[in-house]
Amino acid sequence: MSFEWFVALRYLRDAKGQSALILAAVSIGVSVVVFLSALISGLQVSLIDKTLGSQAHITLRVPREAPRALVEPTSQLAVARNIQISAQRLRSIDQWPIALAEAERMPGVSAASASVMGPGFAVRGEAKAPIVVLGVDPARFLSIVDVSKKTNAGRFDVAGGNVVVGGVLALDLGVVVGDKLRITTSEGIADTVAIAGIFRLGNRALDQTWLIMSLRYAQSLFALPGGVTTIELKVRDVFEAERIGSALQDRTGLKAESWMAKNAELLAGLSAQNSSKWLIQFFVVLAVALGIASVLIVSVVQKSREIGILRAVGTSPRRVQNVFLIQGGVLGLCGSLLGSLLGALLAKLFENLARDPSGAARFPIELGPWLFLAASALATGVGLLSAVIPARRAARLDPALAIRNG
Amino acid sequence: MADPVLSLIGAVKEYGERVKTRALAGVDLTLLRGEFVALIGPSGSGKSTLHNLIGLLDRPSAGRVILGGTNTTNLDERALTALRARMLGFVFQFHHLLPAFSAVENVMLPEWGDTGRASKELRARAEDILRAVGLADRMSYRSTELSGGQQQRVAVARALVRRPALVLADEPTGNLDTVSAKDVFDLMRRFNRESGTTFLIVTHDNRIAAQCDRVIEVVDGRVVSDRLNEPQLG
Numbered sequence: 001m002s003f004e005w006f007v008a009l010r011y012l013r014d015a016k017g018q019s020a021l022i023l024a025a026v027s028i029g030v031s032v033v034v035f036l037s038a039l040i041s042g043l044q045v046s047l048i049d050k051t052l053g054s055q056a057h058i059t060l061r062v063p064r065e066a067p068r069a070l071v072e073p074t075s076q077l078a079v080a081r082n083i084q085i086s087a088q089r090l091r092s093i094d095q096w097p098i099a100l101a102e103a104e105r106m107p108g109v110s111a112a113s114a115s116v117m118g119p120g121f122a123v124r125g126e127a128k129a130p131i132v133v134l135g136v137d138p139a140r141f142l143s144i145v146d147v148s149k150k151t152n153a154g155r156f157d158v159a160g161g162n163v164v165v166g167g168v169l170a171l172d173l174g175v176v177v178g179d180k181l182r183i184t185t186s187e188g189i190a191d192t193v194a195i196a197g198i199f200r201l202g203n204r205a206l207d208q209t210w211l212i213m214s215l216r217y218a219q220s221l222f223a224l225p226g227g228v229t230t231i232e233l234k235v236r237d238v239f240e241a242e243r244i245g246s247a248l249q250d251r252t253g254l255k256a257e258s259w260m261a262k263n264a265e266l267l268a269g270l271s272a273q274n275s276s277k278w279l280i281q282f283f284v285v286l287a288v289a290l291g292i293a294s295v296l297i298v299s300v301v302q303k304s305r306e307i308g309i310l311r312a313v314g315t316s317p318r319r320v321q322n323v324f325l326i327q328g329g330v331l332g333l334c335g336s337l338l339g340s341l342l343g344a345l346l347a348k349l350f351e352n353l354a355r356d357p358s359g360a361a362r363f364p365i366e367l368g369p370w371l372f373l374a375a376s377a378l379a380t381g382v383g384l385l386s387a388v389i390p391a392r393r394a395a396r397l398d399p400a401l402a403i404r405n406g
Numbered sequence: 407m408a409d410p411v412l413s414l415i416g417a418v419k420e421y422g423e424r425v426k427t428r429a430l431a432g433v434d435l436t437l438l439r440g441e442f443v444a445l446i447g448p449s450g451s452g453k454s455t456l457h458n459l460i461g462l463l464d465r466p467s468a469g470r471v472i473l474g475g476t477n478t479t480n481l482d483e484r485a486l487t488a489l490r491a492r493m494l495g496f497v498f499q500f501h502h503l504l505p506a507f508s509a510v511e512n513v514m515l516p517e518w519g520d521t522g523r524a525s526k527e528l529r530a531r532a533e534d535i536l537r538a539v540g541l542a543d544r545m546s547y548r549s550t551e552l553s554g555g556q557q558q559r560v561a562v563a564r565a566l567v568r569r570p571a572l573v574l575a576d577e578p579t580g581n582l583d584t585v586s587a588k589d590v591f592d593l594m595r596r597f598n599r600e601s602g603t604t605f606l607i608v609t610h611d612n613r614i615a616a617q618c619d620r621v622i623e624v625v626d627g628r629v630v631s632d633r634l635n636e637p638q639l640g
Contacts, residue, residue: 003519003522004522010506010507306505306506310504310519314488314490314519315519316488316519400458400461
């Protein structure tokens with residue numbers, strides 16, 4: 001074993017009480033960091049999962065129709081005009097297969113689906129309800145929103161005249177799997193569909209309005225033969241959605257809307273949560289750093305005479321400095337390992353204690369190896385940094401003075 | 407004539423920034439290989455300052471310190487530390503063993519701290535020297551578990567483990583009872599005779615000084631006498 005490691009470990013072992021106290025302080029600090037990170041990350045992942053579980057990351061649509069003036073003013077002709085905003089009608093994306101292929105080629109996009117989406121009415125006996133008709137290619141659509149997993153009655157089958165409907169809509173209309181339903185689209189085309197499945201996405205607005213059918217069927221009900229109204233995309237990194245959406249908007253000329261734009265309030269909340277997390281962690285880490293530094297400074301003062309002896313008998317200032325740096329690093333590393341364990345235990349305990357009636361964790365915990373690695377690297381780094389001042393102080397001690405005044 | 411181990415040429419040491427206090431006022435001194443020398447003088451005479459200059463623990467304000475043929479004037483801290491580790495051994499009044507280490511680890515410290523590695527050969531050498539000072543059964547004891555005399559014997563072993571050219575002993579018996587003091591003195595004398603190591607013993611004790619080969623007396627920062635004693639029968 002090298003001299004520096006031997007002396008550092010011996011000093012730590014010799015000052016058992018002091019080492020145990022600072023180790024406890026570092027461990028508690030790291031456990032707070034781990035626990036807080038696991039809890040807030042878990043909550044954020046859960047929130048994002050719930051939000052994105054029922055919507056595409058990016059939606060491409062035809063831009064709104066802008067009103068066109070009949071007469072333009074010129075240098076000779078002044079025109080007083082009243083421009084009316086155009087009423088929007090359901091339009092197909094021009095050459096949508098090219099736009100779909102373009103979107104699929106875009107780096108970061110993991111799935112794409114073209115669909116027809118339009119308003120309508122569903123009628124069953126006396127009950128009437130406004131609906132959103134969604135015509136999809138099942139294989140593609142399910143890779144964007146996996147409705148089949150959330151179909152809790154019947155099955156996801158949109159072949160022929162079959163449809164699947166949201167659970168709240170089914171309740172409102174009083175229908176079950178196998179029932180027939182009369183629907184009329186905004187184009188005034190009506191037909192009767194058979195309910196093959198009922199789903200619950202957990203989003204009330206969607207569960208109350210969505211009626212999903214095949215793409216071809218929807219095209220005929222909205223008089224859009226061969227057309228689609230939206231292209232929905234899924235991306236690998238959800239926080240890249242805005243950037244990818246902007247790039248696609250530039251390339252295709254379509255209007256791109258990311259989940260981030262649709263859920264700006266959620267993002268603002270997450271961002272505020274992150275800021276609070278960083279702030280708390282910063283102060284915890286600062287407290288840990290000050291703890292290690294103060295213990296090592298006390299140790300340098302206590303051991304001044306010994307350091308003087310080491311220097312006098314031939315130990316270089318660098319080796320003396322290394323002894324204290326190693327102590328800081330070892331305290332940080334051991335504290336981080338203990339703290340990670342403690343934090344993980346606390347987080348799991350908290351997750352198991354707080355459960356909702358369905359048994360699902362009220363506070364889901366996100367514990368990944370990266371969290372332990374980051375916490376360990378952080379605490380070891382902080383330990384080393386905290387030891388710099390005491391270590392330099394030790395290295396600069398004048399051996400003659402230290403021996404005399406010790 | 408034996409080789410000089412150490413030479414001080416016009417060594418001056420002053421302390422203070424505005425008001426200068428002169429602790430040494432131009433000392434010329436040479437110690438030869440194998441000498442057993444006492445450095446005496448009243449308190450405040452400059453003995454400790456001289457000890458620190460010779461031990462390369464401090465630098466002279468003027469003059470030169472030549473150790474083992476190396477002029478130390480322009481050496482940086484790292485070079486001074488290396489030279490000190492190679493050429494000098496220290497025995498302090500209060501032994502100054504490191505309490506966290508065993509006797510044998512304390513003896514290994516000078517070479518271990520210098521090279522960074524503890525070889526088997528070093529451990530064997532440390533154990534040999536502890537046996538030689540009569541502590542064969544105390545090697546794994548910590549300093550707090552040893553008597554004052556035993557602690558000082560470990561300190562002597564530590565000073566000698568690298569076979570230095572010069573051992574500086576600052577009041578090595580000042581804190582010991584008569585029997586232990588005689589033991590430690592005899593030990594140093596024996597090593598001086600067996601290995602030819604030069605010893606410079608800083609002392610207030612005239613009885614100790616009387617048993618050395620040569621006595622240098624310092625008063626008010628000057629060497630006022632430098633005389634040889636009658637040869638001791640060993």
